[in-house]
Amino acid sequence: xxxxxxxxxxxxxxxxxxxxxxxxxxxxxxxxxxxxxxxxxxxxxxxxxxxxxxxxxxxxxxxxxxxxxxxxxxxxxxxxxxxxxxxxxxxxxxxxxxxxxxxxxxxxxxxxxxxxxxxxxxxxxxxxxxxxxxxxxxxxxxxxxxxxxxxxxxxxxxxxxxxxxxxxxxxxxxxxxxxxxxxxxxxxxxxxxxxxxxxxxxxxxxxxxxxxxxxxxxxxxxxxxxxxxxxxxxx
Amino acid sequence: xxxxxxxxxxxxxxxxxxxxxxxxxxxxxxxxxxxxxxxxxxxxxxxxxxxxxxxxxxxxxxxxxxxxxxxxxxxxxxxxxxxxxxxxxxxxxxxxxxxxxxxxxxxxxxxxxxxxxxxxxxxxxxxxxxxxxxxxxxxxxxxxxxxxxxxxxxxxxxxxxxxxxxxxxxxxxxxxxxxxxxxxxxxxxxxxxxxxxxxxxxxxxxxxxxxxxxxxxxxxxxxxxxxxxxxxxxx
Numbered sequence: 167x168x169x170x171x172x173x174x175x176x177x178x179x180x181x182x183x184x185x186x187x188x189x190x191x192x193x194x195x196x197x198x199x200x201x202x203x204x205x206x207x208x209x210x211x212x213x214x215x216x217x218x219x220x221x222x223x224x225x226x227x228x229x230x231x232x233x234x235x236x237x238x239x240x241x242x243x244x245x246x247x248x249x250x251x252x253x254x255x256x257x258x259x260x261x262x263x264x265x266x267x268x269x270x271x272x273x274x275x276x277x278x279x280x281x282x283x284x285x286x287x288x289x290x291x292x293x294x295x296x297x298x299x300x301x302x303x304x305x306x307x308x309x310x311x312x313x314x315x316x317x318x319x320x321x322x323x324x325x326x327x328x329x330x331x332x333x334x335x336x337x338x339x340x341x342x343x344x345x346x347x348x349x350x351x352x353x354x355x356x357x358x359x360x361x362x363x364x365x366x367x368x369x370x371x372x373x374x375x376x377x378x379x380x381x382x383x384x385x386x387x388x389x390x391x392x393x394x395x396x397x398x399x400x401x
Numbered sequence: 402x403x404x405x406x407x408x409x410x411x412x413x414x415x416x417x418x419x420x421x422x423x424x425x426x427x428x429x430x431x432x433x434x435x436x437x438x439x440x441x442x443x444x445x446x447x448x449x450x451x452x453x454x455x456x457x458x459x460x461x462x463x464x465x466x467x468x469x470x471x472x473x474x475x476x477x478x479x480x481x482x483x484x485x486x487x488x489x490x491x492x493x494x495x496x497x498x499x500x501x502x503x504x505x506x507x508x509x510x511x512x513x514x515x516x517x518x519x520x521x522x523x524x525x526x527x528x529x530x531x532x533x534x535x536x537x538x539x540x541x542x543x544x545x546x547x548x549x550x551x552x553x554x555x556x557x558x559x560x561x562x563x564x565x566x567x568x569x570x571x572x573x574x575x576x577x578x579x580x581x582x583x584x585x586x587x588x589x590x591x592x593x594x595x596x597x598x599x600x601x602x603x604x605x606x607x608x609x610x611x612x613x614x615x616x617x618x619x620x621x622x623x624x625x626x627x628x629x630x631x632x633x634x635x636x
Contacts (some may be wrong), residue, residue: 174550177412181549314416315409317574339552339597343582350581362574 169303169337170330172323172344175310176268179275188302189279190293190326192286193309194318195364196247197234197269198390199286199380203249204232205399206386208258212397214270215263224263232264237371240265248376249288261396272309273392279305284390284397287322287355287383294329296389296400304334306344317347317362318381321355324348356381404538404572405565407558407579410545411503414510423537424514425528425561427521428544429553430599431482432469432504433625434521434615438484439467440634441621443493447632449505450498459498467499472606483611484523496631507544508627514540519625519632522557522590522618529564531624531635539569541579552582552597553616556590559583591616 173182192198201212209230215221218233218240225231233239234246245251247266264270269284276282280302285293297304306326308319324344327336336342351358359365359381368377379385390397408417427433436447444465450456453468453475460466468474469481480486482501499505504519511517515537520528532539541561543554559579562571571577586593594600594616603612614620625632 174409175413177416178410178549181412181547311574312416314413314573315575315578317578320574320578337598338549339546339555339599340550342596343550343552343555343578346582346585347578350585361577363572364574 167335168333170306170327170334170341171338172306172308172327172340174308174315174320174340175313176272176275176307177313179307182305184276184278184305186280186302188297188300188304189276189282190285190304190306191269191273191276191282191309192306192319192322193266193269193272194286194322194380195368196249196376196380197266197309198284199288200247200249200252201284201390201397202286202289202386202388204252204257204262205388205390205397207253208256209252209262210259211261212390213261213263213395214273214397215265216270216274218265221263221265229261229263230257232262234266236267237368248373250376250379268309268311272307276307282392285322285326287381288385289389290322290325291384292387292389294326297330298333311364316364318359318364320344321348321351321358402570403568405541405562405569405576406573407541407543407562407575409543409550409555409575410548411507411510411542412548414542417540419511419513419540421515421537423532423535423539424511424517425520425539425541426504426508426511426517426544427541427554427557428501428504428507429521429557429615430603431484431611431615432501432544433519434523435482435484435487436519436625436632437521437524437621437623439487439492439497440623440625440632442488443491444487444497445494446496447625448496448498448630449508449632450500451505451509453500456498456500464496464498465492467497469501471502472603483608485611485614503544503546507542511542517627520557520561522616523620524624525557525560526619527622527624529561532561532565533568539565546599551599553594553599555579556583556586556593
């Protein structure tokens, strides 16, 4: 039977063997939500990059630049990691270079995986179907907040674990715990998130609309899949 | 208001500031359960040490040696980290040098804290009362399994968080998640643990009695407190 595991923080990635598996990078607030939104709104491909400098290099080559640090758009950029902003921008057929505090870092750390995709509540069902169709075991990689555990990414991981049960074997304690957490909050995800540290941090920045959007399921019927350094939509 | 936080793995210790706080080291299966059992059964003090070599040096100075790796007693030692074995041994007034796979390491990593104590289900109520009596904020440090998250330590952390609510502020997402997990499994802790990776690993070693003992609450009305490198009982 295929296995499913949940890496609760990028700092724990060394505890997992990713070879031959599909890594699902999760940064619900907001990088992976924004990736799905951007690709659904006309962006052709997204290049996740680790640093602002690297992002600027791609801008010099014609990419649209998107950069977020500490929840805010980096000075000099017109867009950060807001899914609603990507929908509004409608970068038709554009290439976007994106760097964020946690999400793009988690993606880089997952490089040992056979394939890397991006997951969030906004494309939950598409991710679940993609994983079910595939033949690989799965590691869900929570981006967390500055290397620590966070609630929203764990809840999403739990939602995926639950949807893939019983066709996958839960192979670590984090998959058991994530699923239990999700089941406890499934009927009121937004309520759970309102208690969280990240929500309180982001709410100060006046982006509640974005958060509310990120906690809704199945807006987008696509999966961002990393191919040769570029995320493209698979439907 | 005092804060309470839960560090889910020794690998995440860098995410927490321990200065001025009480660190509760948690290794339910079985180091911190064994520490409480040993001190309740006549041991005068326990010196937690990182390596088997260091343990042997203390044995040469008259300590009883206790060493566990991979769930088993290290060759050449008569005791590892089994609480039932400590009860049976009854090392009256002895000094014990103890090294374990996860628990003693978590203790070393918590050295920045103002004080370090050991917690497990077997002394849950004593730990809760100790923390309530104290004046410090609290970080619960889960020893985990080889630097990764585990279920049993997180459940215990959740039990402490729940008992200390509402006199402490839950200051990170892990404290919220641990409490939710605990509340979900509070009426059947053993059932939750039987699903876990650690249980399956340890059950193969034929120590179910030990595990069952470790999952029962309040056998011992004492708290192991680290003073000058030695754990002694406070009642």
